[in-house]
Amino acid sequence: MATLKKKILDKVKNDLADIEAALKDKLNPHFGLVDKIARHIIFPGGKRIRPLLMILSARLCSYKGSSDKTFSTVFELLHTATLLHDDLVDGASTRRGKPVANLIWGNSAAVLVGDFLLARSLTITAETGMLKLIKIIAKITEEMSLGELLQLQSKGIVDLSEEVYMNIIWSKTAALFQGACSAGAIIANASDEKVEALATYGENLGLAFQMADDLLDYTSSSEILGKKTGADLREGKLTIPVIYAYKTADSKEKEMIKNIILNKNFSDDDFKRLLQVLKKNKSIEYTEKQALKHVLKAQKALLLFKDSETRKILIDIADFAMARKA
Amino acid sequence: MATLKKKILDKVKNDLADIEAALKDKLNPHFGLVDKIARHIIFPGGKRIRPLLMILSARLCSYKGSSDKTFSTVFELLHTATLLHDDLVDGASTRRGKPVANLIWGNSAAVLVGDFLLARSLTITAETGMLKLIKIIAKITEEMSLGELLQLQSKGIVDLSEEVYMNIIWSKTAALFQGACSAGAIIANASDEKVEALATYGENLGLAFQMADDLLDYTSSSEILGKKTGADLREGKLTIPVIYAYKTADSKEKEMIKNIILNKNFSDDDFKRLLQVLKKNKSIEYTEKQALKHVLKAQKALLLFKDSETRKILIDIADFAMARKA
Numbered sequence: 338m339a340t341l342k343k344k345i346l347d348k349v350k351n352d353l354a355d356i357e358a359a360l361k362d363k364l365n366p367h368f369g370l371v372d373k374i375a376r377h378i379i380f381p382g383g384k385r386i387r388p389l390l391m392i393l394s395a396r397l398c399s400y401k402g403s404s405d406k407t408f409s410t411v412f413e414l415l416h417t418a419t420l421l422h423d424d425l426v427d428g429a430s431t432r433r434g435k436p437v438a439n440l441i442w443g444n445s446a447a448v449l450v451g452d453f454l455l456a457r458s459l460t461i462t463a464e465t466g467m468l469k470l471i472k473i474i475a476k477i478t479e480e481m482s483l484g485e486l487l488q489l490q491s492k493g494i495v496d497l498s499e500e501v502y503m504n505i506i507w508s509k510t511a512a513l514f515q516g517a518c519s520a521g522a523i524i525a526n527a528s529d530e531k532v533e534a535l536a537t538y539g540e541n542l543g544l545a546f547q548m549a550d551d552l553l554d555y556t557s558s559s560e561i562l563g564k565k566t567g568a569d570l571r572e573g574k575l576t577i578p579v580i581y582a583y584k585t586a587d588s589k590e591k592e593m594i595k596n597i598i599l600n601k602n603f604s605d606d607d608f609k610r611l612l613q614v615l616k617k618n619k620s621i622e623y624t625e626k627q628a629l630k631h632v633l634k635a636q637k638a639l640l641l642f643k644d645s646e647t648r649k650i651l652i653d654i655a656d657f658a659m660a661r662k663a
Numbered sequence: 664m665a666t667l668k669k670k671i672l673d674k675v676k677n678d679l680a681d682i683e684a685a686l687k688d689k690l691n692p693h694f695g696l697v698d699k700i701a702r703h704i705i706f707p708g709g710k711r712i713r714p715l716l717m718i719l720s721a722r723l724c725s726y727k728g729s730s731d732k733t734f735s736t737v738f739e740l741l742h743t744a745t746l747l748h749d750d751l752v753d754g755a756s757t758r759r760g761k762p763v764a765n766l767i768w769g770n771s772a773a774v775l776v777g778d779f780l781l782a783r784s785l786t787i788t789a790e791t792g793m794l795k796l797i798k799i800i801a802k803i804t805e806e807m808s809l810g811e812l813l814q815l816q817s818k819g820i821v822d823l824s825e826e827v828y829m830n831i832i833w834s835k836t837a838a839l840f841q842g843a844c845s846a847g848a849i850i851a852n853a854s855d856e857k858v859e860a861l862a863t864y865g866e867n868l869g870l871a872f873q874m875a876d877d878l879l880d881y882t883s884s885s886e887i888l889g890k891k892t893g894a895d896l897r898e899g900k901l902t903i904p905v906i907y908a909y910k911t912a913d914s915k916e917k918e919m920i921k922n923i924i925l926n927k928n929f930s931d932d933d934f935k936r937l938l939q940v941l942k943k944n945k946s947i948e949y950t951e952k953q954a955l956k957h958v959l960k961a962q963k964a965l966l967l968f969k970d971s972e973t974r975k976i977l978i979d980i981a982d983f984a985m986a987r988k989a
Contacts, residue, residue, distance in 0.1 A: 372814055422778060426771035439701055445752035448774055449812045452748060455778070456805035459785060463794070463801040475789040481783035486696055486775045 345653050348646070349389055356388045359406040360366035360413060362462060374438050374450040379417050390534045390542075390654070394521025394535045397639075397647045405524060408465055412517045413472060414458040419509075420479055421451035426489060427572045432495035469523055470600055477516040483514045484508025499580050507540075514543030534641040540649065541635035546658045548628040553661075555615060567608045567644035571601050577627065579611075582620040590614050599621040628659050669956030671979050674972070675715060682714045685732040689787055690794035700764050700776040701763060706742050713738035713843045716868075716980070720847025720861045721966075723973045726769065732851060734791055737800060738843045740784040745807055745835075753898045795849050795864060803842040810834025818899035821921050825906050832873040833866075860967040864933060864977065867961035872984045874954040877902035879987075881941060893934045895926050903938075908946040916940050954985050 345351075353416065364375050388409030396407045424437035425428075425447050431437060439447035455478065462474045488505045491497055517538030522532040554569045555578050569576055575583075583594050597603045597611050615621060634654045642648050672679075690701050701783050714735030721731045748757075750763040751773050757763060758957030767775035781804065788800045814831045848858040863880055880895045895902055901909075901924065909920050921930045923937050941947060961981045968974050 370816055381925060426774060445815055446812075448748050448752060449808055452781070452808040453805065453812065454810050455781065456801065459801040460805050462796075463798045468792055468794065468797075471794075472786075472789045475782065477787040479779065479786050482775055482778040482782050483697075484773075485780065489771055489775060490696055564792075565840060582707055643927070655851050 341653060341657050345650060345657060346385030346405050348395070348650050351532065352389060352392050352430065353385055355406045356385050356392070356409055356413070359388075359410050363410045363414070363457070364569070370387040370442065370446055370586070371450055371453055374421070374442055375417075375445060375454070377435070377441070378414070378438050385413060385417055386546075387513060390514065390518040390539060391510075391521040391586070392653075393538075393647055393651055393654075394518040395525045396521075398522045398525035398527035398531055399640055400521070400525035402524065408470075408520070408524060409462065409517075411458040414454045414461070415417040415474070415478065415481070417448065418451045418458070419485070421447045421454070424484060427574070428570065429450075429572065442461065452607045461589065463628060465524070467524065467638045470520055473516050473520055474522075477512050479523075480512040484510075484512070490592060491534065491575070493598065494575065495598050497575045497580055499577065499584075501645045502575070502577055502580055503544070503567035506544060506551075509542045509552070510547040512597060513545065518542075531641065534638045537638035540657075541638070542655050542658055545631040545635065545655070546630040548577055548624055548631070549659050549661065552578060552621065552624050552628070555579075555612065556621060566609075570598065570611075571603070572606075573598070573601060576626045577618040578615055581623045582611075582618045585618045585620075586614060590618075625659070632656065632659055666970055667983050671976060674976050675719075678715060679711055680720070681732045682735055682739070684712050685714075685736050685826030689733065689736045689740070689783070692847050697776055697779055698770060700747070700768055701743075703761070703767070704746060704758075705739070710926060711739060712872075712980070713742055713839060713869050716840065716865060716977075717843040719973055719977055719980075720844040720865075721851045722823045722847075722862075723861070723968055723977065724848045724851035726847070726851035728850065730791065731847070734787065734796075734841075734850060737784040738839065738846075739786050740780045741800070741804065742839060743859035744777045744780035744784070745811070746814060747773045747780070749811060753900070754920065755894065755898065756881050767877065768829070780963070791850070792829075793850065796846055799849070805839050806834045806838040810836075810838070812869070814900065816988070817901070820901065821924050822909060823839045823906055824908075825903065828901070828903055828906055829870070832870060832877075836873040837866045840872065841866040844868075847959055860964045863871065863964035863979075864961045866989070867957040868981050868984055870955040871954040871961065871981070872949055874903055874957070875985050875987065876946065877952050878904060879952070881905075881938065882887065882947060889921055893929075894982070896924065896934075896937075897929070899924070899927060902944040902980040903950045904941055907949045908941045911938060911944045911946075916944075951985070958982065958985055 360379060360650055364371075364379070391409045391412055392405050420432065421438055424432060425439045425444055429437050430440060432575075438450070456634055459474065459478075460472050465471075484505055484507070487501070488509060491501060491505065516539070517537050519532050521538040522535045551569065554576065557566060571578065579594065583591060586594060592613065594611065597607050600607075632655045636652050639651055686705060690705070717735045717738055718731050724925050741755050746758065746917040747764055750758060751765045751770050755763050756766060762775070784805075784979065785800065791797075810831055810833070813827070814835060817827060817831065827841075842865070845858050849862045853972065877895065880892055883892060905920065905924075909917060912920060920940065921939065923933050926933075958981045962978050965974055965977055
C-alpha cells in the first residue's frame with residue numbers, strides 16, 4: 338500500500354506545498370507562544386488531509402478562483418485547535434511521536450492557543466464573505482465540541498453501544514471532513530446536487546478514516562504510531578473493535594474485558610489477552626467491514642461527476658483511508 | 664451608590680428578564696454536562712452587562728426589530744466561554760462565591776463546554792445573516808484569546824509596564840464591550856458615525872470596568888467579592904494598582920513588592936504591607952483617576968445622540984462601572 342500513498346502524494350504535491358505556504362501566511366503569529374506551539378503541533382508531519390479534500394472538491398467542481406488555498410487552512414486550523422484541547426482532555430502524553438503541547442507549555446497555553454486557532458479559522462472564514470460557508474464552519478465547530486463532550490461522558494462505559502460510538506465519530510471527525518468537501522463545492526458555486534454528493538463523500542470518508550484510526554490502536558505498533566498501542570483504552574475510550582468484541586463475548590470474556598477497561602493501568606500481558614479475544618471474535622474483520630462500507634459509499638457518491646484526474650485522486654484517498662498504517 | 668445600581672436595575676428589569684429567557688432558549692443543552700456546567704456558571708448572579716449594552720445601544724439607534732434579545736446572548740455566551748477557560752488558566756478556586764467549574768467537573772469538561780459556548784455564540788451570530796456582525800464577532804474572539812495569551816505570558820513580570828497592562832485589558836475586556844455596543848448600532852442599521860460613537864463608548868466603558876475590577880481586588884473585602892482579595896497577585900497577575908506602586912516605589916519598597924510578587928503564597932501580613940505601600944504611593948487614587956478618564960470619554964461619545972431615557976441609562980452605567988463594590 339506504500340505505492341498507493343506514493344501515487345497520491347505525487348499527484349497532490351503542488352497542492353500540499355501551497356497548503357503549507359498558506360498555513361504559514363495565515364498563522365501570522367502575533368507573539369512567541371502562539372508561534373512556538375503552532376509550529377510544534379501544526380508543522381511537523383500533519384497529513385493535511387482536510388485542506389487537501391477541500392481543494393480537490395473545489396477542483397472537481399471546476400473552481401476557477403484563487404482563494405481556495407487560503408480558505409483551506411480553516412480546516413487544518415480547526416483540526417489543530419481540537420487536537421490541542423483533546424490532548425489535554427485525554428491526558429495523552431505523545432502525538433506523532435512527540436510530547437503533547439500541554440506537557441511542554443502547560444495546560445493554560447494549550448487551551449489559549451487552541452482558542453486562538455479556533456478564532457483564527459473563523460476570521461479567515463468570515464473574510465470569504467460567503468454566508469453559507471460561515472454557517473457551515475460555525476455549525477461544525479459546535480458539532481465537534483459536542484462530539485468531544487459525548488466522548489468524554491462515554492469514557493469507561495463498558496457496554497457502550499455501537500450507535501453512540503458512531504454518533505461520537507460522526508461529530509468529532511466526519512462533520513469536519515463533510516464540511517471540507519461541501520465547502521469546496523460551495524466556493525466553486527456548484528449545484529446543490531454536487532454539494533450534496535461531496536458532502537456524502539466527505540462524511541463517509543471521515544467515518545472510515547476514524548474507524549481505521551481506531552483500528553490502528555489495536556493493530557499497529559507503537560513505533561509506527563508514534564504513541565503506545567492501546568492508548569485509546571488507557572484513556573477510557575471505547576472504540577468499535579472493543580465494542581464489538583464485548584458485545585459478542587461470552588460471559589468469561591466479558592468479565593475479562595471489563596476488568597481491563599476499568600483498570601486503566603492494565604499490563605502489556607492484559608493487552609495481549611484482549612487482542613486474542615479481538616482475534617477470536619473477529620473484531621478486526623468486523624471493523625474493517627464496517628469501514629469498507631463507508632469507503633464504498635464515499636466512492637459511490639463520486640459517480641455523479643465525470644471521470645477526471647481529480648476524481649481518481651479522491652477515489653484513491655478513500656481507498657487509502659483504510660489501507661494506511663499510521 | 665446602591666441607589667445608582669437600583670436606579671439602573673429598575674429601568675432595565677424587563678430587558679434583563681428578556682435576556683434570561685433568550686439565554687435559556689439559546690443554550691438548548693444537548694445533554695447533561697453542558698446543561699450542568701452552563702447552569703453553574705451562567706445562571707447564578709451574572710450581571711448581563713454585555714448583552715444589556717447591546718440591547719441599549721440598538722435602542723439608542725432606534726432599532727425596531729425583534730432579534731436583539733436573541734443576538735444579545737452572543738455576548739454573554741462568549742464571555743462565559745472565556746470565564747470557563749480563564750478559571751482553568753488562572754488556577755482560580757472560586758468565582759462569584761462558588762467553586763470554579765473546572766474544580767467540580769474537571770479541566771476536560773470545562774475546556775469542552777467553553778468550546779461549545781464559543782461555537783454556539785458563532786452559530787447564533789451566523790443566523791443573523793449579517794456579515795458585518797459576523798466579522799466583528801470573529802475578530803473579538805481572536806482578540807480575546809490573544810489578550811489572555813499576553814496576560815499568561817506577562818504573569819510574574821515584576822516591572823510590567825502600564826502600556827502592556829492596557830493592551831491586555833483592551834483585548835480581554837474592552838474589545839467585547841466595544842463589540843457589544845457597536846453590534847447594537849449595526850443591527851439597527853445606524854450610520855457609521857453612530858456605530859463609531861457607540862464603539863468608543865463601549866471600548867472606554869470596558870477599560871474603566873476592568874480597571875475598577877482590578878482595583879476591587881485591593882480595596883474590597885473577600886466576603887463581598889466572593890473570592891479572596893489579592894487573588895490576582897496570587898495568580899501572578901499584575902494590575903494597574905501594583906504596576907503604579909512599583910513604578911513609584913523607592914528601592915526598599917521595590918524589593919518588598921518584588922518579593923511578594925515572586926512568592927505567590929504570600930501571607931495576609933505581606934498583603935497588608937503591600938496595601939500600605941499602595942496607600943502611601945497613592946496607587947488607588949491613580950487607578951481611579953485613570954478609570955475616570957475612560958468613563959468620561961465613554962460618556963462624551965454619547966453626546967452625538969439626543970437626550971433620551973436610553974442615553975441616560977448608558978451614562979448611569981458608565982458612572983456605575985466605577986462606583987460598584989463587587
